[in-house]
Structure formats: C-alpha cells, structure tokens
Amino acid sequence: MTSQDVILALKERASAERAATSARFFKTDKGQYGEGDKFIGVNMPDTRAVCKKYKDLPKLEVQKLLDSKVHEHRMAGAIILTYQFAKADAAEREKIYQLYMKNVYAGRINNWDLVDVTTPRIVGAYLIDKPRDVLTMLAKSQNLWQRRVAILATFAFINRGESADAIAIAKILLHDKHDLIHKAVGWMLREMGKRVDEKTLTSFLDTHAQQMPRTMLRYSIERLSSKQKSHYMNIKPNKVTMVVE
Known part of the structure; x- marks a missing residue:
C-alpha cells in the first residue's frame, strides 16, 4: 500500500471538466488565495471512498500525498490522517497531530x-484535553490558512458545549482583512449560538457587532430571529474593514 496506489485510484475518478470548475471555484489564478493550486477533478464523495480504502496508509506515504502539488492528493492525505486519528491511542494521536501541524506550518x-474538512478532527480533537495556546499563536499568524486553522479548531470545542476558545479566537480575528476569515469566524460564532448558547452569541454581538466586518456579522446571525437579524444589521459599523479576495 503506497501513495501511488492512492494517486492512481484518484486518477480513475478524475474529470477534466470538474478540474477546470474547481480551479475557478478555489481561486487559483495569479494573485488569488489559491494561486498555483492544481486540480484533477475528483469530487469529495469519491475522494472519501478512496481514503477509506487506504485508511491504513503508512505515514511516510501519507506525507508523499501531502507533498503533492495536486489538491486532491493533499486532501486525501489529510483525510486519511483524520481516519487514523479517530481510532488511534494517545501516543499515536500525538504523532498524527505533530505530522498534521508540520504540514500546516x-x-x-x-x-x-x-x-475545514480536517482541522476540527485533528487539531481540535487533539487539544480537547490540552492547553490551547497554539491557537492564539496561529490566530496571530501572517499566514491566512494558519489563521483559519485557529478558528476552525474551535469547532471541536463548540461541539462539546464549550464557547470560551471560539470567543477568544474570534476577538483576535475581529479586524482580520480577509474575507475567508470573516466567513470562518462568522460560521463558528453561528455554530456557537446553535450548539452552545444563543445568549453567549448575542452577548458577543452586543459588544462587537459594530466592529465586525459585514460578512462576519451576516454569517453569525443566520440562525437568529428576523427581529434579531434586523437589529444587528442595522447597527452602523464604526470601522470599514477592507476585504481581501
């Protein structure tokens, strides 16, 4: 069982038409956030099916997938790590977490x-019973994807009824200039309101709505009542936040 087996299995499910669509959707042109990424056109259900077949792939072979310039190869490597993490003991989870974070950095x-597919299941799951200082460091990174890892990791805590880390990371990212961070923070705040406590969400909004980028605010209030949505959207922002595409 090698990385080449996974690559060949993905190739059998590839579509040139889907590859072209994915390249546009994930913004791979010069100057865009996914600049230079390569797609072969494999959908997520097919990718997951391949990953389940090769879920016991040795980590050295997983790393070869993560080293690939092809997006679906890296996705497969990361998903395989989530499968391995789910059934691993504490010592093995430590190794998987370290391998994943090496690739984040x-x-x-x-x-x-x-x-989004893998961070909550590895970083978040690993940190459930551990200090979470690494998330603060990631949230302050100059790297877009490290900042997104920071907020998405909190999904694992939200699913356990915890809101403190999501709030703390959201505050750090409140003035982030990238639309993908606005969306991610708004999403996690929305999930916090749904899965933990709506009052915790509205308390955050009462304090910070005026400073929040509009996209972040809109995402965060999606599950609130029409009256609540109208109230928060009618709060005049006190700062214009530049959106980086």
Whole structure:
C-alpha cells in the first residue's frame, strides 16, 4: 500500500471538466488565495471512498500525498490522517497531530476546504484535553490558512458545549482583512449560538457587532430571529474593514 496506489485510484475518478470548475471555484489564478493550486477533478464523495480504502496508509506515504502539488492528493492525505486519528491511542494521536501541524506550518494545508474538512478532527480533537495556546499563536499568524486553522479548531470545542476558545479566537480575528476569515469566524460564532448558547452569541454581538466586518456579522446571525437579524444589521459599523479576495 503506497501513495501511488492512492494517486492512481484518484486518477480513475478524475474529470477534466470538474478540474477546470474547481480551479475557478478555489481561486487559483495569479494573485488569488489559491494561486498555483492544481486540480484533477475528483469530487469529495469519491475522494472519501478512496481514503477509506487506504485508511491504513503508512505515514511516510501519507506525507508523499501531502507533498503533492495536486489538491486532491493533499486532501486525501489529510483525510486519511483524520481516519487514523479517530481510532488511534494517545501516543499515536500525538504523532498524527505533530505530522498534521508540520504540514500546516509548511503550507501544505493551504485552502479552505483542506482546513475545514480536517482541522476540527485533528487539531481540535487533539487539544480537547490540552492547553490551547497554539491557537492564539496561529490566530496571530501572517499566514491566512494558519489563521483559519485557529478558528476552525474551535469547532471541536463548540461541539462539546464549550464557547470560551471560539470567543477568544474570534476577538483576535475581529479586524482580520480577509474575507475567508470573516466567513470562518462568522460560521463558528453561528455554530456557537446553535450548539452552545444563543445568549453567549448575542452577548458577543452586543459588544462587537459594530466592529465586525459585514460578512462576519451576516454569517453569525443566520440562525437568529428576523427581529434579531434586523437589529444587528442595522447597527452602523464604526470601522470599514477592507476585504481581501
């Protein structure tokens, strides 16, 4: 069982038409957030099916997938790590977490889908019973994807009824200039209101809505009542936040 087996299995499910669509959707042109990323056109259900077949792939072979310039190869490597993490003991989880974070810092977990699909299941899950200072460091990074990892990791805590870390990271990212961070923070705040406590969300909004980028605010209030939505959207922002595409 090698990385080449996974690559060939993905190739069998590839579509040139889907590859072209994905390249546009994930903003791969010069100057865009996914600049230079390569797609072969494999959808997520097919990618997951391949990953389940090769879920026991040795970590050295997983790393070869993560080293690939092809997006779906990196996605497969990261998903395989989530499968391995879920059934691992504490010592093995430590190894998987360290491997994943090595690739975060190396810039291989480098688009929003890669982060969103795998970060809560590895970084968040690993940190559940550990100090979470690393998330503060990631949230303050100059790297877009490290900042997204910071906020998406809190999804694991939100699912356990915890809101403190989501709030803390959201505050750090409140004035972030990138639209993908606005969306991610708004999403996690919305989930916090849904899964933990709506009053915790509205308390955050009462304090920070005036400073929040409009996209972040809109995402965060999606599950509130029409009256509440109208109230928060009618709060005049006190700062214009530049959106970086």
